[in-house]
Amino acid sequence: MADRTIKNPHKLLRAEVQVPGDKSLSHRALLLAAIAEGDSVVTGLGPGADVQSTVTALGQLGVTITDEKIRSPGIANWSTPDAPIDCGNSGTTMRLLAGVLSTSSVQATLVGDASLAGRPMHRLVEPLRVLGGRIETSPEGTAPLAVGGVNDARGGSVTIEVASAQVRSAFELAALNASGPSTIDSPAGFRDHTERWLNAAGRGEWTSATAFTVRPGPIAPARYDIPGDPSSAAFLWALAAVQPGAEVLTPTISLNAGRLGFLQILEKMGAEVEAVVTGDVGGDPIGNVVVRGRSLAAVDISGDLLASALDEIPLVAVVGVFAEGITRVSDASELRVKESDRIASIAAMIRALGGGIETTDDGFEVVGTGFLEGGVVETDRDHRIAMAAAVAALTADGPVTIRDADVAAVSWPGFYETLAMLW
Ligand code: S3P
Numbered sequence: 350m351a352d353r354t355i356k357n358p359h360k361l362l363r364a365e366v367q368v369p370g371d372k373s374l375s376h377r378a379l380l381l382a383a384i385a386e387g388d389s390v391v392t393g394l395g396p397g398a399d400v401q402s403t404v405t406a407l408g409q410l411g412v413t414i415t416d417e418k419i420r421s422p423g424i425a426n427w428s429t430p431d432a433p434i435d436c437g438n439s440g441t442t443m444r445l446l447a448g449v450l451s452t453s454s455v456q457a458t459l460v461g462d463a464s465l466a467g468r469p470m471h472r473l474v475e476p477l478r479v480l481g482g483r484i485e486t487s488p489e490g491t492a493p494l495a496v497g498g499v500n501d502a503r504g505g506s507v508t509i510e511v512a513s514a515q516v517r518s519a520f521e522l523a524a525l526n527a528s529g530p531s532t533i534d535s536p537a538g539f540r541d542h543t544e545r546w547l548n549a550a551g552r553g554e555w556t557s558a559t560a561f562t563v564r565p566g567p568i569a570p571a572r573y574d575i576p577g578d579p580s581s582a583a584f585l586w587a588l589a590a591v592q593p594g595a596e597v598l599t600p601t602i603s604l605n606a607g608r609l610g611f612l613q614i615l616e617k618m619g620a621e622v623e624a625v626v627t628g629d630v631g632g633d634p635i636g637n638v639v640v641r642g643r644s645l646a647a648v649d650i651s652g653d654l655l656a657s658a659l660d661e662i663p664l665v666a667v668v669g670v671f672a673e674g675i676t677r678v679s680d681a682s683e684l685r686v687k688e689s690d691r692i693a694s695i696a697a698m699i700r701a702l703g704g705g706i707e708t709t710d711d712g713f714e715v716v717g718t719g720f721l722e723g724g725v726v727e728t729d730r731d732h733r734i735a736m737a738a739a740v741a742a743l744t745a746d747g748p749v750t751i752r753d754a755d756v757a758a759v760s761w762p763g764f765y766e767t768l769a770m771l772w
Contacts, residue, residue, distance in 0.1 A: 350730075353754035353765060355742035362595040362642075364771045368582045370395040370575040371603045372760055373514070374633070376441045377542055378573035379403045379419065380449060380522065381550070383412040386423025387570035394575055397760040399439035406434045406446055410455065423567075424453055424526070433458040433493065438465055438688060438732075438759050441515055447473055447494050448519025451482030452502035452526040459494040464688050464730065466492050472511065476520045479505035480527050504529030504565070511683065512536040512656040514607065517561070518543040524563035525552060534560035538656025540607030542633055549631040576635040577602035580660045580733075581761050583611050585771075586640040587664040587740050590620040591671040595642040601627070604634040610658025612638065614665060618645040618672050647674030647717050655680045660687075663737035666695045669715035670704045671744065678712035688759075689729035698726045698734055702741055702749060723747025732759035739768060 375395035380403070382389035394400060394417075404414050411428035413420040421427075434457055436443040443459050447470070450457050460466070471490030478484070481502045485495040504527045509516055512535050521543050524531035537559050544561045547553040550571070553563040582599040589597040604626055616622040621641035626634045650658065650665065655678065658665065662684055669676030684691035692708050699706040699715060703722030706715045723745045726738040735757050742749035757764040 350753040351755045352750055352752050354748050354750045355739060356748045357743050357745055358772065360772055361592060362588050362597055362771060364585070365598040365600065366585055366767065366771070368577040368599055368602060369761055371578040372397060372399055372580065373441065373540060373542055374575050374603060374630070375400040376403050376445055377518070377546060378575060379407060380445055381546060381568050382419035382570065382573065383407045383410070383421045384424045384449065384525065385421060385568045385570040386426070387421065389419040389570040390417050390572040391419060392417050392574045395578060395760070396762055397758060398437060399442065399759050402435070402437040402439040402442045403446070406436065406442060409434055424449070427453065427455050429455050430457050433460045436461045436465060438462050440465060440468055443470070443492060443494070444473060444515040444519050445522060447484055447496050448477060448523040450497040451477040451484045452480055452499050452523040453497050454500055456498035457496055459492060459496065461492050469686050470494055472509070472513065472516050473519050476507045476509060476516060476533065477523055479507050480520070480523050480531060482523050502527040504531045506532040508534040512539040514539040514541070514543070521547060521553070521561065521563050525565050525568065527565045530562050530564055532556060532560055532562045536656070538607065538653035540605050542605055545633040546631045574630055576630060578760070579603050579608045582638065583661045583664055584736050584740050586612065586615060586638070587668050588743060589640045589642050590615045590618070590645065591668055591744050592642040593644055596639065598637065598639045600637045601635055602638060604636045607657050610654050610656070611661035611664065613654060614648060614650060614658055615640060615668065617648045618668065619643050620645065645672035647672045647676040649677045651680040659683060660733060663691060663695050663698070663733050664740065666699050666706065666713065666715050667737050667741045667744070670699065670718060670721055672717045674717050675714050676717065677714050679709065680711055682711040687731070689731035689734060691731065691734070694729045694731055694734045698738055698741065701726050702745055721745040723749050725750045725752065727752050728754070728756060730756050732756045736761070736764055739765060743768065743772060
């Protein structure tokens with residue numbers, strides 16, 4: 350696997366970057382287009398390996414995806430795959446597809462790479478079984494998952510304890526195939542992309558601020574124009590935020606509230622943030638974001654704010670180094686079961702670069718020392734750690750070597766090339 354060394358030439362960031370298509374929306378557009386019978390169009394699909402895992406999986410079910418066109422026989426006519434479906438590194442592919450298949454007549458086995466094979470899937474079991482769905486995990490509650498082969502799914506209601514968009518979406522997509530309406534509730538802070546698109550498709554509505562009821566029935570073929578990914582833009586926002594006088598503009602990205610926690614954190618720390626809604630895709634807001642660097646102060650992050658910044662917490666640690674005081678992150682035990690144990694890998698990254706950080710069971714405290722020395726970062730083959738390390742590298746005094754840096758291609762192939770052009 351390819352390591353990469355970045356030496357910071359100390360140049361001020363001033364840039365406008367159209368980041369690649371949003372990963373969460375790409376998975377959902379592909380799945381909804383595949384559930385529908387007929388031809389759908391998806392533009393701006395995320396280019397990363399995770400989205401490709403969903404494309405390949407749908408191919409095994411008889412869905413044809415060429416360029417921007419998705420041709421599906423409809424979920425009722427999907428083929429039974431003749432081999433296990435490999436979801437690669439993609440938790441979203443595995444969880445959402447497990448949901449869709451659990452209440453369908455198609456029987457399939459879902460597998461993943463070494464990281465995905467260790468991630469918790471038992472959280473899907475109870476919600477999907479409430480609908481009469483079939484899902485079986487390993488004794489450890491992980492993949493491989495055996496799903497589907499069901500013709501009598503029924504409506505039901507669940508409340509889940511984690512603000513997980515993946516579990517919510519798995520349930521909601523499974524509920525399309527039930528015999529009656531179904532409702533799911535959870536704590537706040539989740540990205541509500543699936544709910545917004547099901548609502549736009551006439552297949553459900555909010556029954557409280559956090560509870561959504563799905564009305565079962567078909568999905569029509571549609572056109573999905575995917576905006577840029579705020580979780581990719583976040584690397585550029587972080588770079589701008591830590592350099593007083595720097596500025597980055599990221600046009601046309603998803604501005605779903607469940608994705609904006611990191612921008613709120615940067616603003617609380619003292620960065621200048623402008624987010625302007627310019628339109629929507631299926632009722633899900635999109636728009637332009639400008640971040641300008643200012644001197645930063647430490648903040649405490651927990652609760653709903655944490656949930657809506659979950660994927661950006663590696664960056665919170667890097668930015669925290671440049672914020673005066675101690676930045677505290679708590680309520681983040683979900684980070685222990687991401688592509689790596691991110692609490693451990695974040696701490697190892699900051700320490701390897703000469704920063705000060707202490708971990709807790711559900712978070713960490715990072716000291717605003719104001720500088721990073723450089724060093725060698727083990728990424729645990731986690732894309733968001735590798736990419737956060739690249740941001741750290743561009744703010745560090747000495748060179749930074751990122752082990753297995755190529756893992757960035759999971760979400761953003763070409764990430765380092767984009768950085769190099771800006772720097
Ligand atoms: C995602 C939801 C989040 C997020 C993941 C993508 C999605 O996971 O961390 O990167 O597209 O639904 P959880 O729902 O497990 O919190």
